[in-house]
Amino acid sequence: MKKLKLFALTALALLGASGVANAETVLLSTDDFVGISFWVISMGMLAATAFFFLEVGSVSAAWRTSVTVAGLVTGIAFIHYMYMRGVWVQTGDSPTVYRYIDWLITVPLQMVEFYLILKAVGKANSGMFWRLLIGSVVMLVGGYLGEAGYINATLGFVIGMAGWFYILYEVFSGESGRAAAKSGNKALVTAFGAMRMIVTVGWAIYPLGYVFGYLTGGVDANALNVIYNLADFINKIAFGLVIWAAATQASGRRR
Ligand SMILES: *C/C=C(C)/C=C/C=C(C)/C=C/C1=C(C)CCCC1(C)C
Numbered sequence: 001m002k003k004l005k006l007f008a009l010t011a012l013a014l015l016g017a018s019g020v021a022n023a024e025t026v027l028l029s030t031d032d033f034v035g036i037s038f039w040v041i042s043m044g045m046l047a048a049t050a051f052f053f054l055e056v057g058s059v060s061a062a063w064r065t066s067v068t069v070a071g072l073v074t075g076i077a078f079i080h081y082m083y084m085r086g087v088w089v090q091t092g093d094s095p096t097v098y099r100y101i102d103w104l105i106t107v108p109l110q111m112v113e114f115y116l117i118l119k120a121v122g123k124a125n126s127g128m129f130w131r132l133l134i135g136s137v138v139m140l141v142g143g144y145l146g147e148a149g150y151i152n153a154t155l156g157f158v159i160g161m162a163g164w165f166y167i168l169y170e171v172f173s174g175e176s177g178r179a180a181a182k183s184g185n186k187a188l189v190t191a192f193g194a195m196r197m198i199v200t201v202g203w204a205i206y207p208l209g210y211v212f213g214y215l216t217g218g219v220d221a222n223a224l225n226v227i228y229n230l231a232d233f234i235n236k237i238a239f240g241l242v243i244w245a246a247a248t249q250a251s252g253r254r255r
Pocket of ligand 1: 144
């Protein structure tokens with residue numbers, strides 16, 4: 001089991017690195033801070049992925065899926081970041097639309113984490129799963145159609161915001177939020193609250209980026225990329241760590 005895991009992690013690392021060794025490619029210049037931030041976040045994602053996968057076996061069975069999904073989120077982001085970094089170094093640009101490929105997979109998975117941790121303590125039902133999933137898909141599809149120019153940018157923004165508010169309602173006042181509050185499980189309540197804060201405050205950066213990048217203009221592409229990179233670091237890695245901490249605590253592990 002351990003060997004298999006190490007193998008999988010090595011394969012992942014090689015896959016990410018394979019985009020690097022092409023002699024024809026332009027090199028990352030030493031004063032390219034945006035490019036360097038892509039690199040730093042990539043490595044953070046890789047380290048987080050290795051960590052979550054190695055920790056899966058140490059938490060109790062009910063929490064394993066949650067920790068595995070945390071590793072999937074950072075793993076997908078890792079590979080995606082390697083690609084975005086490559087595009088950035090080659091072209092000096094990284095269209096926000098590329099980020100949607102990552103978001104479309106990782107954000108619904110993160111939403112499902114609310115369901116999974118409730119499930120770990122026996123308080124989940126399938127309605128929660130579908131509402132969280134559908135809310136996140138509406139949010140992202142609306143944003144994508146608007147940013148990519150398929151629909152009016154304002155309309156895309158409005159649809160995206162509606163999806164986000166729907167999610168916030170579900171985790172604060174909806175069935176999921178109420179189930180967490182009534183669960184009587186301290187580890188769950190703490191994790192659920194912290195994840196909710198990330199989804200409220202940490203996630204607000206993305207619609208703000210949309211407003212300044214597409215609706216009002218005025219923020220330059222470099223700044224926007226650095227901001228998104230930092231946001232992803234918190235919203236993916238810290239989000240996973242919160243889940244890992246709850247899983248560890250609920251499993252009664254001494255550290
Ligand atoms: C790891 C990546 C994450 C957590 C990405 C999250 C993205 C969002 C919360 C995007 C939200 C948007 C709105 C709320 C409205 C406008 C369109 C979006 C998609 C930028």
